[in-house]
Amino acid sequence: MAPSNQRRSGFSKRAQYNLFTGYIVAGIGALIGAVLLGISFFQPHLFGGPRGVAQDAASPATETVAAARTGSKSLWDSVSGYYRAGSKNAELKREVELARIRLQEAEALRQENVRLKGLLDLHDEERRPVAVARLVGSSSSSTRRFAYLGAGTDDGVRVGMPVRSARGVVGRILETGRASSRVLLLTDSESVLPVRRAGDETVAFAEGRGDSLLRIKLINLGINPLKKNDMFVTSGAGGYYAPGTAVAIVTELTDDGALARIVSDPAATDYVSVEEIFEPEAAVGARTPIEEELGE
Known part of the structure; x- marks a missing residue:
């Protein structure tokens, strides 16, 4: 009977070595992780140095991200403020003009009171709208x-x-x-x-x-x-x-x-x-x- 063209990986020594090596590396990694986990519970200060080094290495990247976030926020505030400036200016102009009118009316009433000050029968009446x-x-x-x-x-x-x-x-x-x-x-x-x-x-x-x-x-x-x-x-x-x-x-x-x-x-x-x-x-x-x- 002729041999089959499809051969299982088990017949390849290279594949078997690779699989065995993977198991060995995974086992060693799990063992190292368990040891480090145990040390972190009993001696947590030993990892302060590595954490500091990692934080120092990541700090430039985090600062760049934070600066970009702040810059984009400032840019958005500037753009939105630019579009709101027109309505704000118009509102302020109306308020200033109304205040100016009230000031001039008050001055006119003061002048009127000065003219009528000498009248003995002068009395103020509140003018209520009809x-x-x-x-x-x-x-x-x-x-x-x-x-x-x-x-x-x-x-x-x-x-x-x-x-x-x-x-x-x-x-x-x-x-x-x-x-x-x-x-x-x-x-x-x-x-x-x-x-x-x-x-x-x-x-x-x-x-x-x-x-x-x-x-x-x-x-x-x-x-x-x-x-x-x-x-x-x-x-x-x-x-x-x-x-x-x-x-x-x-x-x-x-x-x-x-x-x-x-x-x-x-x-x-x-x-x-x-x-x-x-x-x-x-x-x-x-x-x-x-x-x-x-x-x-």
Whole structure:
């Protein structure tokens, strides 16, 4: 019978030697491991040196990994901070501008108190809003500048009442319904508001132009005393608006005054308050501005 071409490894002496050597090496390794394990239980300080050498050898690699991790974290913080910087800057600008408006209004009220200090019958009254409602629409496609308010006669709103936001004057009530009203905005071409520069007695009229700017026309013509970034507030003259409420900030000088940006943009305003018509105490007994307008 012919011998088979497939021979088992057991017939190869080299394979047998390799297998036997593997068993011997594994046995010696297990024995050394058992001895080292036993020594580690009874004499653990003997392995301090080898552990220190191993730690020193691995230290450069671990430092590199830690530095890479810290660097990637710093890079991510830088990238995310870059993308957040725009919104943070815009928020800070809004806060600074609002704080500046409040400071100018406070200065205007201080000046008003100085003027009225000599009156013996002067007393302060807290002005409570008649209604607080949302601006529900505007006439953006029209040449006139109106806004629509979600409050009407059922809420106590009457024609002529001033409308303001947290930033400043928005306009005044022009028409009323039971549950809604139409507001004549400051920027309307038919709007004229007596104003004065915050901090002194420079008086003027703020006239609407039909866009986002007001025309500041000085009453006393001559050398133009105005400067950019001057704040104008209501003067209280003519009724309607109480004195000291922010109106506009000068952006460009003209021969007879300036152009000013309104501080309370209706497009960026959600809720507004409707206030009582301002009537100076000196005008008690006289006809109010709304009575004169309506011919009552």
